[in-house]
């Protein structure tokens with residue numbers, strides 16, 4: 001597996017990249033693998049088991065639904081989100097999976113309550129987000145069984161790939177300007193007289209040409225803007241049973257109704273930044289389309305800060321948007337290869353904390369920061385997210401997740417501004433803070449890592 005920024009930014013459906021997008025991709029790839037092995041025609045039955053965090057919060061995160069979609073051939077990027085509920089209810093009612101993979105298609109019986117299990121007391125050895133799929137022939141002989149791990153941000157690894165050193169090594173092998181740490185990234189910038197975004201851009205050229213990179217990044221920006229626009233107008237109660245009302249449409253109307261009054265308040269820009277983040281994360285909670293950045297739970301921070309750049313910073317232009325996403329991607333790669341972007345592994349510091357750090361660095365660069373200031377911005381943003389736990393109420397990506405993205409976006413802007421006021425020198429390096437985040441995640445009790453067994457998830461009574 002290579003780490004390209006196009007592995008970091010992907011089109012996903014809500015509410016969770018690790019618990020929805022990852023299992024959906026894994027289920028699809030399981031059938032594709034059976035096709036490769038020429039076992040498709042023999043499939044008569046399929047069983048699915050979820051373990052660890054996927055089992056504990058899978059219901060609230062729609063993990064079961066994601067499996068039903070992926071195993072039938074749907075993928076997060078192309079599925080029509082309006083059709084999702086219909087496909088799921090049909091599958092459950094008819095007790096059948098319609099496996100549909102280009103020229104390969106068939107129906108097999110599937111009774112959700114018998115064939116899909118959340119094993120809440122069992123964790124697989126390599127990662128909290130483990131799952132196993134098995135296919136059987138008509139004599140009930142097991143044709144194939146495969147274990148997958150959803151390691152955050154929609155990344156899925158098979159058991160043999162789970163050693164993260166594979167990720168680092170393959171990244172180092174391929175790209176023109178390799179870096180494994182922030183120090184090496186800064187050294188590449190210094191040696192080549194590059195900005196951070198230029199290092200990433202040059203590295204991406206081994207996968208895509210220049211035009212494609214720019215087009216694809218601007219496409220992500222458009223999807224982010226569409227998501228924000230939908231969040232502005234989609235009213236109602238979020239699904240899942242907590243009865244959380246969407247706030248973004250109300251805030252949007254408030255801000256539009258009193259433009260002059262808002263101008264008198266120099267901090268009204270913060271209301272807009274909050275609004276952008278709320279809009280994205282409410283869409284995500286409702287199962288809508290978002291860009292994982294670096295995860296779905298934290299998908300509001302990058303779009304909120306990028307909207308801030310595009311709407312409130314006079315120097316903003318398309319090239320700035322591209323550089324913003326390239327720089328954010330560089331920072332995400334550092335966390336992905338040296339720590340984790342999975343809430344189930346290191347708590348919310350790995351999701352909202354990482355998104356905040358990415359956004360801070362990216363904003364700092366497009367506002368003219370030096371590479372040292374950009375590294376400083378990323379470090380400040382993570383330093384003040386260290387220890388952030390993951391304790392979603394009811395296992396839903398709603399409370400505290402939605403508001404937390406708004407807070408993360410504001411913190412990112414502040415981190416960028418603080419870094420821009422300095423000269424780049426600082427006490428704690430980004431590498432040190434990344435290592436600290438990893439260590440803190442390791443020390444964090446299990447109940448604070450996407451299990452809904454600690455924190456707000458147990459201190460707030462669901463009604």
Ligand code: SF4
Nearest residue numbers: 297343348351390401
């Ligand atoms: S608390 Fe943070 S890590 Fe946990 S589900 Fe919410 S956004 Fe993701």
